[in-house]
Amino acid sequence: MTSVSIIGAGNMGTAIAAIAATGGATVQLLAQDAEKTAAAAANAGSTVVSGAAGDVLTGDIVVLALPYPAVAGVLAQYAGQLDGKIVVDITNPLDFATFDSLVVPADGSAAQVIAETVPGARVLKAFNTTFAATLATGSVGGAVPTTVLVAGDDASAKEALIAVITAGGVAAIDAGALKRARELEALGFLQLTLAAGGAINWTGGFALVK
């Protein structure tokens, strides 16, 4: 059975935990605040196990459901434990002071920075183009089923994550190599600026229509 560890129990981590649990995966949800994490785990599903950031990871798939500035610390905390694991970066690495640029190299991405930091891990980019509400409801603005875009260089890692998501009732597609994380992050950035500016709601966004 697929096992998933999710680090971060905010709206995104909780929504991803719920999808994985619905699909039958073994889910571990870890975050700093034990009480809040237990509540989030209960919300995500009765089988979701909660714990503290720093606990040994039980999942083969590790989702970093964290804001980008928190990622480096968690990667350092788990140094050596991520080799061979599928590590999923969901971040939108905005400069939140200006909301006008990204803090990663313009020709790269947060996902590629993470892949360089943990070269033994199988790094994927996913979930950064889908607002938490669209993951929780399975629908973008009530109009189109939500599709998670997954990019990465390891085909079997992508297949494993896509299987977890689709088993949980949400569509997911292969969006190409890890290099495409640059474009996924640009899309996530644009979507955030539109929502922050009121042009779209946090329940909407860019829906992929086949």
Next chain:
Amino acid sequence: MTSVSIIGAGNMGTAIAAIAATGGATVQLLAQDAEKTAAAAANAGSTVVSGAAGDVLTGDIVVLALPYPAVAGVLAQYAGQLDGKIVVDITNPLDFATFDSLVVPADGSAAQVIAETVPGARVLKAFNTTFAATLATGSVGGAVPTTVLVAGDDASAKEALIAVITAGGVAAIDAGALKRARELEALGFLQLTLAAGGAINWTGGFALVK
């Protein structure tokens, strides 16, 4: 009345001409092949006037409905005639040999390159995230009304273009400063790779849902 000159009579130029004509704008459609251009103009609407690339521009809004490699030549051809005009860049500046990167600076965009080339023009980015079929039908995959994303630094220029598009029955929104063309081009690039790879159809794509 608003006047629009469109240079390029392919699927995109023809679809944009039809929207502008439907909205009541005076439309001039220019391209190399006179016979093809006349046929495209007739398809776009009975009031659309066709002509040859190089003809004097009658529009206050000039849409460069060209592949990116053709833009520099047309800008040179119209040197001095574009000052004060609203110039609309619709390109997705892909490296079509590899389909794996863009040919413009990673921290910039084709639109910003064009703005530097014609500093007297009021340059906008638009239409690069909407496939021609979604402009022609007004719908992304039959599921969601098409929305044109418009970026630029000149607020009144954006308002004028958005008014032309919405008068033609298609939604359009302000997507921010010209700097956001980087993200619009990343979105257009990603969408092209998904369509070229068969993950989505050329009638679909990323639909903006409020």
